[in-house]
Structures are given as C-alpha cells and as structure tokens.
Amino acid sequence: xxxxxxxxxxxxxxxxxxxxxxxxxxxxxxxxxxxxxxxxxxxxxxxxxxxxxxxxxxxxxxxxxxxxxxxxxxxxxxxxxxxxxxxxxxxxxxxxxxxxxxxxxxxxxxxxxxxxxxxxxxxxxxxxxxxxxxxxxxxxxxxxxxxxxxxxxxxxxxxxxxxxxxxxxxxxxxxxxxxxxxxxxxxxxxxxxxxxxxxxxxxxxxxxxxxxxxxxxxxxxxxxxxxxxxxxxxxxxxxxxxxxxxxxxxxxxxxxxxxxxxxxxxxxxxxxxxxxxxxxxxxxxxxxxxxxxxxxxxxxxxxxxxxxxxxxxxxxxxxxxxxxxxxxxxxxxxxxxxxxxxxxxxxxxxxxxxxxxxxxxxxxxxxxxxxxxxxxxxxxxxxxxxxxxxxxxxxxxxxxxxxxxxxxxxxxxxxxxxxxxxxxxxxxxxxxxxxxxxxxxxxxxxxxxxxxxxxxxxxxxxxxxxxxxxxxxxxxxxxxxxxxxxxxxxxxxxxxxxxxxxxxxxxxxxxxxxxxxxxxxxxxxxxxxxxxxxxxxxxxxxxxxxxxxxxxxxxxxxxxxxxxxxxxxxxxxxxxxxxxxxxxxxxxxxxxxxxxxxxxxxxxxxxxxxxxxxxx
Amino acid sequence: xxxxxxxxxxxxxxxxxxxxxxxxxxxxxxxxxxxxxxxxxxxxxxxxxxxxxxxxxxxxxxxxxxxxxxxxxxxxxxxxxxxxxxxxxxxxxxxxxxxxxxxxxxxxxxxxxxxxxxxxxxxxxxxxxxxxxxxxxxxxxxxxxxxxxxxxxxxxxxxxxxxxxxxxxxxxxxxxxxxxxxxxxxxxxxxxxxxxxxxxxxxxxxxxxxxxxxxxxxxxxxxxxxxxxxxxxxxxxxxxxxxxxxxxxxxxxxxxxxxxxxxxxxxxxxxxxxxxxxxxxxxxxxxxxxxxxxxxxxxxxxxxxxxxxxxxxxxxxxxxxxxxxxxxxxxxxxxxxxxxxxxxxxxxxxxxxxxxxxxxxxxxxxxxx
Numbered sequence: 011x012x013x014x015x016x017x018x019x020x021x022x023x024x025x026x027x028x029x030x031x032x033x034x035x036x037x038x039x040x041x042x043x044x045x046x047x048x049x050x051x052x053x054x055x056x057x058x059x060x061x062x063x064x065x066x067x068x069x070x071x072x073x074x075x076x077x078x079x080x081x082x083x084x085x086x087x088x089x090x091x092x093x094x095x096x097x098x099x100x101x102x103x104x105x106x107x108x109x110x111x112x113x114x115x116x117x118x119x120x121x122x123x124x125x126x127x128x129x130x131x132x133x134x135x136x137x138x139x140x141x142x143x144x145x146x147x148x149x150x151x152x153x154x155x156x157x158x159x160x161x162x163x164x165x166x167x168x169x170x171x172x173x174x175x176x177x178x179x180x181x182x183x184x185x186x187x188x189x190x191x192x193x194x195x196x197x198x199x200x201x202x203x204x205x206x207x208x209x210x211x212x213x214x215x216x217x218x219x220x221x222x223x224x225x226x227x228x229x230x231x232x233x234x235x236x237x238x239x240x241x242x243x244x245x246x247x248x249x250x251x252x253x254x255x256x257x258x259x260x261x262x263x264x265x266x267x268x269x270x271x272x273x274x275x276x277x278x279x280x281x282x283x284x285x286x287x288x289x290x291x292x293x294x295x296x297x298x299x300x301x302x303x304x305x306x307x308x309x310x311x312x313x314x315x316x317x318x319x320x321x322x323x324x325x326x327x328x329x330x331x332x333x334x335x336x337x338x339x340x341x342x343x344x345x346x347x348x349x350x351x352x353x354x355x356x357x358x359x360x361x362x363x364x365x366x367x368x369x370x371x372x373x374x375x376x377x378x379x380x381x382x383x384x385x386x387x388x389x390x391x392x393x394x395x396x397x398x399x400x401x402x403x404x405x406x407x408x409x410x411x412x413x414x415x416x417x418x419x420x421x422x423x424x425x426x427x428x429x430x431x432x433x434x435x436x437x438x439x440x441x442x443x444x445x446x447x448x449x450x451x452x453x454x455x456x457x458x459x460x461x462x463x464x465x466x467x468x469x470x471x472x473x474x475x476x477x478x479x480x481x482x483x484x485x486x487x488x489x490x491x492x493x494x495x496x497x498x499x500x501x502x503x504x505x506x507x508x509x510x511x512x513x514x515x516x517x518x519x520x521x522x523x524x525x526x527x528x529x530x531x532x533x534x535x536x537x538x539x540x541x542x543x544x545x546x547x548x549x550x551x552x553x554x555x556x557x558x559x560x561x562x563x564x565x566x567x568x569x570x571x572x573x574x575x576x577x578x579x580x581x582x583x584x585x586x587x588x589x590x591x592x593x594x595x596x597x598x599x600x601x602x603x604x605x606x607x608x609x610x611x612x613x614x615x616x617x618x619x620x621x622x623x624x625x626x
Numbered sequence: 627x628x629x630x631x632x633x634x635x636x637x638x639x640x641x642x643x644x645x646x647x648x649x650x651x652x653x654x655x656x657x658x659x660x661x662x663x664x665x666x667x668x669x670x671x672x673x674x675x676x677x678x679x680x681x682x683x684x685x686x687x688x689x690x691x692x693x694x695x696x697x698x699x700x701x702x703x704x705x706x707x708x709x710x711x712x713x714x715x716x717x718x719x720x721x722x723x724x725x726x727x728x729x730x731x732x733x734x735x736x737x738x739x740x741x742x743x744x745x746x747x748x749x750x751x752x753x754x755x756x757x758x759x760x761x762x763x764x765x766x767x768x769x770x771x772x773x774x775x776x777x778x779x780x781x782x783x784x785x786x787x788x789x790x791x792x793x794x795x796x797x798x799x800x801x802x803x804x805x806x807x808x809x810x811x812x813x814x815x816x817x818x819x820x821x822x823x824x825x826x827x828x829x830x831x832x833x834x835x836x837x838x839x840x841x842x843x844x845x846x847x848x849x850x851x852x853x854x855x856x857x858x859x860x861x862x863x864x865x866x867x868x869x870x871x872x873x874x875x876x877x878x879x880x881x882x883x884x885x886x887x888x889x890x891x892x893x894x895x896x897x898x899x900x901x902x903x904x905x906x907x908x909x910x911x912x913x914x915x916x917x918x919x920x921x922x923x924x925x926x927x928x929x930x931x932x933x934x935x936x937x938x939x940x941x942x943x944x945x946x947x948x949x950x951x952x953x954x955x956x957x958x959x960x961x962x963x964x965x966x967x968x969x970x971x972x973x974x975x976x977x978x979x980x981x982x983x984x985x986x987x988x989x990x991x992x993x994x995x
Contacts, residue, residue, distance in 0.1 A: 483920060485903055486992035487800055487944060488968060490870050518992055530968075531992055534902055534944070538799045539776030 021116070024086070025165055028113035030311045034172060035062025035161055036181035037312060038114055042156050043189045044104035045111075046070035048091060049154060052212065053197040056186060061178035062161065063169075069155035074126035077133040077145065084120065084135065084143065086112040100302045104267055107308075111156075117168070118161045124154040183207075187222050188268045191261055191295060194218035219246065219295060227252075234296065236331040241300050241324065243331055247278065248293030261295040265302060269316045274298075277325045281332035283600060283607070294332075298324070337599045442588050448579040450588050457616040463588075464579050465604035466595045471535055471572035472605040473598045475515050478533075479564050484516040486531035493529040494522075495542045501549050502527070508552070511567045517545065535575045547574040569605045628715040629687040631668070633707040633726070639670055640701045642681045642853050645827050647697045648674035653742075658694035659701075660741045663687045671744055672697060677824050678744045680854040692738040695722055700733055745856055747842035753812055754838055755792075757850065761832040763794045763805045764825055766984060769950050771822050772798035779862035782819040787812045791981075795867060801947050802867055802987040803954075809981045818846060819864055824857035831855060871987060872970050875963035877936025879908055880976065883960045886915075887952045889928045890945060893917040896926045897945045903991045904945040908964075909938035917945060941967040942991040951986050968992060 018026075032038055039062065046054050049072030059065035075083060082088045089108030092098060098106065114120060115137050125132025132150035137143050162169040172178060179202070186208070190198045194215045200208040210221045219227060231246040248259075262274055278294050304319040318324045442452045450461040478484055497505060502525045505512075509519060516533030529541050536544050551570035555561050561569065577583070583591070595601045595610065604610055620626060640659070648656050651674065662669040669682045693716070703724065704712070713725040716735075724731040764783070772780035777799075784795040791808035818841060820828075831850050838849040848855040893904045896917040907914040913932040918925035941964065952960065957975030964971050973986040 477921075481920065484992065488970075488989035488992060490797060490799055490802055490867075490970065490987065490989050491865050516992075537776065538772050538774045539780065540774070 024112070024116040027109070028116040029165075029168065031109050031113040032117055032161075033312075034181060035066060035178050036185045038062065038066050038118075038158055038161060039068065039182055040185050040189070040312070041105070041110035041114065042066070042068040042158075043186070045156070046072055046154070047189070047193055047196065048103040048105055049073045051153065051196060053199070055199045055201070057201040058179070058182055059203055061175040062158075062182055063172065063175070063178065064160060066158040066161070067155065069151070069153065071151070071153040074129075074132070074153050075122075075124040076126055076129065077147075080122060080124060080133050080135045081143070081145070083122070084111050084115045084137070088112065098308060101307060102265070102302055104313075114158060117165050118163065119159040121157040121159070122154065123148070123150045123157075125150045125152050127152055188261060191215075191218060191222055192263045192266045192268060192297075215245070215295075215297075231293075232335050234332060234335045236327075238327075240304075241298065241327055243296060243298050243328065245296040246294065247281075247296070247332055247335065250282070250292075252293040259293045260291060263295075263297045264305065264307070264316050265299055266297070267307060267313065267316075269307070270314050271316060273321055273325050274328050277328040278332055281329050281336060283333075283603065283605070296328075298328075300324075333599060337601075442585060442592075444583055444588060447582050450583070450592070452588075452592065454613070456613065457619065458614045460612045460614070461592065461595070462579075462604075462608070462610055463581070463583065463591065464576055465606075465608050465610045466591055466601075467576035468572045468604050468606075469598050469601065469610060470591070470594045471576055472568050474535075475568040475571050476564070478516065479511060479514050479568060482514050484514055485534050486513075486516040486518050487534055488518070488531045489529065489541065493541045495527050495529065495546065497525050497527060497546075497549070499525060501546075501553075504549055504553065508549075508563075508567060511564065512548075515567070515571055519545075533571075533575070537575075544574050572605060627687065627689045627691065628713060629663075629668075629685045630711055630713050631683070631685055633704055633710050633712050635683060636712065637701075637704045637707075639668075639681050639683050640697075640704060642831075643670050643672045643679045644697060644701055645830065646672040646674055646677050646679040655694065655736075655740050656742070657697055658736070658741065659697045660738055660744075661691070661693050661695055661735075662738075663689065663691040665690070671741075673742060673744055675742060676821065676858050677827055678856040679827075680744060680856070681852055691716065693722075693735040694738050694741050695733055695735045703731055703733075745842075745845045745858075747840045747845050747847035747856060749840050749847075751812075751841055752838055753787075753792075753810065753841070754836055755807075755810060757832045757835050757837050759807055759809075760837050761829065763792075763807055764829055764832070766954050767794045767796045767803045767805050768822075768825050768829070769954055770796040770798055770801050770803045770986075771825070773822075774798075777862075777865075778860050779819055779864045782821045782860045783825050784817055784819050784864045784867075786817040788815055789813075795864070797865065797867060797987075800944070800989050801951065802870070803951075804867070804871075804983075804985045804987075806983040807981065808983065816841070817864065819860035819862065820846060820857060821860055824855075827855065827857075870970065871985070872965055872972065875965045875969075875972050877908075877934070877939070877964040879913065879932055879934045879936075879962040879964065880959055881913060881930060881932040881962070883952055883955060883958060883975075885930055886960070887949070889915050889930060890949050890952065892926055892928070894945050894949060896924055902944055902946065903942045903993075904948060905940055905942050905993060906962075907940045908932075908934055908936075910934055936964065939964065939967055940993055941971065942993040943971075943988060944991055947988055951988060955984070955986075 031041065035058075039056065039058075043054065043056070046068055049070060051070030051072035053071050055067075055069045057065065057067040057069075079090070087108040088111075089106060091103040091106045091108075092101070111120070111122075119137065121134065121136045123132060123134040131147055134146045134148055134150070135143055136146070162172070183200075186198070186200055190196075190208070190210050194217070195212055197212040198208065198210040199206065208221075210218060213221070216228060219231070228246075230249050230252045232249060233244075233246055235244045236242070245261075245263075252259075260275060260278075262269055262271055264271070274296075278292055278296070282292055300318070306317040307313050309315055309317055442450065444463070445451055445460075448463065450463055450466075452459050452461070502521070505519070505527060506521065509521075512519060516531065517529070518531030520528040520530055522528050527545075529545060532541050532544075548567075548570045551573055552566055555566045555570060559566075602610055643659065647659070651657065653675075656672075656674055658672075660669075660671040662671070663685070666684055666687060667682050668685045668687070669680060671678065671680045673679075700722075707726060707728075710726050710728070715723045715725070717723055717732075720734055720736065722733045722735045724733065767783060771783060775781055780797055780799065782796075784793070786793040786795060787810075789811065791806050792810040792812075794803075794805040794807075796803050824846075828848065831848070831853060833850070835851045840847040840849070844859055844861060846857050846859055848857075890904065893915060894917075896919050897904055904915060904917045907916065911932060911934050913930045913934065914927060915930065916925065916927040951973055955973075955975050957977055959976040961974045961976055962971055963974070967990060969990075971988050971990060973988060975984065978984060
C-alpha cells in the first residue's frame, strides 16, 4: 500500500518555512536592517523598487563577511550571533535564529557583496535558478550589500497575496522608520527607485525624532527618563494634543528592538488617566532596557512580541514613571481665543493693527524703550489688582464684625502689609478672586490662570482617598449625634460590600437590622450636617460609575467619594481657602485633569490679552 | 428744621449702630441709617434684616421727621471731624446740610417709607444679666458653633432657661460646649437659638453694664446701656444634646492646661496637612502625646506629667479641636473624663467659679488599630 504521508523535498520545505519569516517585502527589509545593525554599521542605505517587489537593497558599512562566512550565511540555521543554546538567554543582538537569509534566499534572487575592513578583496555570492550558489571575487565597498530581486518569484501564491504597491511601500517605510528611531546613532538613507526619500544623519534621539516626524514635534512631547538597577526607560510621550485615534504612533523598543506589548501600551494609557478617552491612543516612543536574561523575545516569528519575567513589575514601573513625567509637565490647556474668533471680531483686531503701527512710529523705536514700558505697566497692573484685593478684604462681612469701629485704620494697615511683600517678590500671586463662586482666577507669570474649584478639590480628595485606601490609615471623626439612614435593599447590599473600603476612607458605619445604617464616624472632609446625604450620594455615584465605566472598585470608591465631598460650584471661598486649595492642588500628582477627565486649569496668556487689546 | 449736635457725641452714637449696616447687600436701602426725630430724640437705626441696632440721643429739635441717609458717608464725615458743633438742617430738596465752623456738607437723603421695619419685641418678659457674665459665657462657648449651614440650629447658640439656671450650649456635631450660669433663674423653661451673627455683634457690645434681655416669638432684644440690639432667632429644633452627654466616664486624667496647650501647638505642626489627628497614649500617671504626618514622613512625641486613674488607653483627637477647647478654658488644670477610645470625652476645668459650670464634650477620632 502506498503511504499517503511523504516527507517533503528540501526545496519545498524551505519555501514553506520561509513563509514564516518572509511574509512581505517589509519583513525582508526588517531582517536585512537588523543584520546590518548587528554588524555594527554606522550608515545604512536602503533602495526599494516597486515597493520591494522587484528590488530591495540594503548596504551598510559594517563588519562585512569573509568568503567562508558568505558561503555559510545563506545556509539554514547559520548565524554569527549565538553559539550555544545558553546564549539565547542573553540575546543582545536583534537577530539570532539564523533563518533570515536562508529563508529569503529560498524565495528570491539573492546577491550579497561583502568586504571586511582587513581584506583587500571582497566576495560576492549569488543564487542561481538551480538552487546552487555562485561565488565571485571582486573589489567592493567595505561592509555588506544585500540585494533581493524578484521576491516570491518562485512562490506565486505569496506574490498574489501581496497588496498594492502603495500599501506595501507604506509597510516598508513604517518598518524603516521604526529601525531609524530605534538606532538614532546610525545614519539611514532611503531611496525609492532613484529618489532619495529619507536622509537621516547620525544624531541623538531627540534629533532623530525630529527628522522622522517633524521639526516642531518636540514641543508636543514630554521627555521620560528613569534609570534603575533592574530596568531603564527613556524616550518621549506625547502631550494630549498629540492624541491619535489609531494605534499608529506608538513605538516601544525593548532593548532597541521594536515590539508590541499590550501590557505596556495599557500602562501608558493608564498613566494619562483621564486625559484620554477610550479610543484615544497616546503617542509614545519609549525605550525599555532590561537585562536580556529577564525577557524572552523568541516567542514570535517576527520577534514582534516579548515576554517579561515579571510582567506586573514592568507594568507598574512604566505606569509610575510616565505618570510622574506627565504630572511634572505643564499640561494646562492654554486658552487661545483665535480658535473661536468670529470673523467679525478678527476684523476688529485687524483694524487696530495699522493704527498701532502708526502709534509706534511716532515713538522712539530704540530697543531699550519697549521693555521699559512693559515692566512699568506690569507693575501698575499688580498695584491695581493689589488694591482691589485689599478693598475686598476690608469689606468682607467677617472683617466688619471684628473691626466695626476701626475700619479706616484697618484699611491703612492692610495696605502697608500688602505692599511690603510685593517688593520682596514673593511667590504669592498678588490677586486671587472667585468668579461667580465657581472659578478661581489668579495671576501667573505668563498670564491668567483659571481654576475650576470643584474639580480641583475633587482631584485633591481623590488622591487623599486613594492614599487612605492603600495605607489604611483613616481619619474618622466620631459624631456626637450619630445619623441614621434607611437604604433600599440593593443599596444596603452594596454598602455591605463596600463597608471595608468606606471604613478605610474614614466612614464608620453600623448596619442595623435589615435596612438601617447608623453613621457613627465620617472622614474629615465631609461637611458637618451633610453626612447622610454624602453617603447616599456616594453609593449612587458608585452604582452609576460601575454601570457606565466599569471602574475598579477602589478607584470607583475614591472617585465617588471625591466627587460627592468636594466643594461645589456655588460655594463661597475665602481668600485663604482659595490659596490653600491651589497649594494642595499643585501638590497632587496630576493637577491638570480631574479624576473624571475634565480639565482643572485653563490658562490665558498675557500675549493673548495683548493681542486682544491690540497691543501687539 | 434745624438742630445742633456735638460731633463726638454723634460719632459715638453712629459707631454703635453701624455694625448692623451690611457691607454688600442686594437691597441698597439697607446701606442707610434710619434717622428718626421724635419728641426731641434722635433715633438712629440700622439693620441687615437679621440683626438690627438702635440707639438714640436727645437733641433740641422742634419737629418730628423720619428719613434715611447713606450710612458710610455720614459716618465717615462725622468721624473725621474734630470736636465741634454740627448744625443739621434738612433742606426741602432732599438734602441734608451739615454746617460746622469749617465748612458745609450736603448729603442726599430719601424718605423712610422703604426702610424695612425694625421688628418689635414685647417688653413684658425681662431678664437681667450682668454684662461680664454674659460675655464670659459667650466667649467660652461661641467657638463651637457650626459654620456649615446644613443644620441651621447648630449654627447658633442655644440659650436654655431651666430651673438650674441659664445654659449656653453650642455644638457642631463633633464637639459640644455647655456653660451654665446658675444665678439666672426665671422660673420658666424655655429655649431660644441665637444666630452666630448676633453673637458676634453681641461680644463687641457687651461690657460692664447690665444687659436686659427681652424674648419674643421670633426675635430677641438685648438692651445694653442705651443701645437696643434686636436679632432674629433660629426657629429650628436644637439637637437633643443631653442624651449624648456620657455619665459613666470614670477614667480621669488631670493635666496642666498651659503645658498641654504648648504640646498641642507643636503637634499641630505635625498634623496640619495629612491626618489632622493627635494621639493621647495614657497609662497610670503618664501621658504621651504624639502626632504623625504620613505624607511628609515627620512625627513628634512628647511626654507630660499628669494624674491618671483608670484603664490604659490610646485615644485620638482632631488636633485643632483639642487646641480650641484648651484655649477657651481658663483654669490651670484641666480634667479629661474618658470612657473608651470611641466614646465621647468630657473635658472640664478643675475649679470653676461659684454659680458657674462648664463642660466640653469632644468626640474622638478613630485610631487604626
């Protein structure tokens, strides 16, 4: 009986195996670039024709290969990168399997020209139609130049499934750029046909990022840098203005190798907290350096994925580092009126412009003159606002009660006090006012800062609550008059579930009977007299958060608590309270967005005012 | 119509009344004084609808008149004048003309019809209190009034007339102060809640002179010398505070007040931002006070000599509250009467004056075990 199972002939098997490594022209380029980088190249030139379908050529000025090496390199499992199995544990090079060239050779017309630095004469190797290789001697540039022609010429199925030239070229360029980003010290050139498309000179990461993306991208990036014994991270994350609706611009390099890792992507996303909405993808270029022993990159055919020894640690590390970088950076949305300018208003500004010029032409135009005016007027503004605040202080009702008979003297004293620190240039901003019992306005160096009091307080309480949940050091003020509330059965069940969390924040509750709850103690931030309401609101908010956002229990509790205990829009604040609020806000890790993702601070620059008033 | 008055006498009169003039008000009419001339008396009134002040002097005026004049303007003018005679004359064009030896000032006035009526209180029930006694009671209790207006009753001071005397009670739900003046017995049992604003004005007015109190249904009138001070009462039910005063606090801690205040002041530095709490670790005749700021990683501990009889315990308090309570007592030694770390603590001075009694109640902060 004929057996139906046969061992495949060598040449078919190798074509099939090649399919694993070589999926499309882009994979060829990736493999070749990796080889060049591993060969210690300083400059790499790539030439592509017809999106790599007819030609892919990668030339480098790396170590080069001798004739013996060349003969071996196109064989299966031939590699210079590892010697023993143990080396797999500590891979420092990009490639290591010894499959790439042999796979490529199986599905294309391959030619390699190479010359080492020490040799006078180089070697070229070429595969012929019969499957054999031809070797020639000649003089070549130092380094190695690999030329792949007619990819998949002998695998029609593959060729058919290649996408259009545009799509394949896009893949190639993406791959090229990823390589260029991961090795900024290497110079890269990219020719499409005869056109030089990209020319990246050898630079540092910052310059390379500029080269690859755009000249001004650095303005929209926040640098990240943290070194520990175990793991290093550096790179950039995008400010929220650089949000993308697709995963496109996310570059994670693990020991200089481009990898995809959902976990780390998630860590970055989480670090943005609620600046981002679901469906937004932050821009990032991150380089992780970990001891190669602690990772396994040999789990994906294209080495696109990697495994960490301790996935969780890496996750938290990335989360913490990025959170800090973002938090320490100025993420305040700046108010630009121009965006919402109606055409009519713009006209007015334009009209002012020429008259301004005329005015200036009348004045002496010496350079020292201008700043003089500016600093003078700034001082005047300070004084102006300062005196307004003084008036407000003396007229506040409490002050009246305390000093009903000596108002005039008091005012004079106040004035002296308030002018004294102004001269010593203290940090305290000269004026701080509450707008409609809702927003706090304050002067900052660059203009005007507007803070939403409710969300600001919410952010403070949120972090405080999280801290208490983690450390379990509650502050629970016992009540003289315990409050009894009646809850419906579902809320009552929920309360039982959450009692542990609530008590860690500082609530002390006693469940009595079926649906009665006795509030015996509350956290310090709960206003006196609002205990029952706050608790009920927290439960309400918790349920709706759970339904709509599916938050983690702890996070949800902290959010619900902070939302319901924070001062509300409409609450009157004293100046001292406002200053305290701002101080505490900036002591938090993320003073720019509230736990729900709303902005806390908006800035209007003095330039914007200048423009508005035609002072340009 | 004219009358003459000395500037200093008028200034004194106006300065008594001006505390009731509101600073910012949606009703501009309230920024005026009501000037009433009647039977040779000048009555000056001001009100912010919650409290009203009225005072009067005798002037030689022949006619009766009732007008409103801008309070701040006239007060500032009179106040800045030297000791001199001012001639008031009311011109027909709604102008009040003030003439001194230096010059002439015109101030517009308006008719008094729009000025809100000052509530009247029936004078039938009169209670007489020494001004100093009243001031002391208020000084020792007012700090514990609640500042949150969620429960209006707690934002005021409870005046409770009982057979034991007149009780002043304040609480904000975390602490409670009860001051009893045993000398004032009216025979009837009644209670009234005086708003915080009135208490604040009252402390300024109280002095050596006796105070006559008249109580109406919704207003209270204090007659201090020649000033009448009328305040709205809070028409709410005061919490049943008697039921929360513990009777079985048998662990007694006696400690020097000044020493403890000094300790607490330092503890406040360590408990200001984060926890706000101070821990009392008490065992036989030894008190250890400690506080910790987790966020900044700083902490402080102090040992005080004390007398203590009872079970050893650790009890936590809001540092600010302890400070408030201690600074409002005036005896050398204070007594903490404790039950357990989660039950109310009673704080009393060791000695009190004859006819007085003061008790402060403080709810502890739960310490994590």
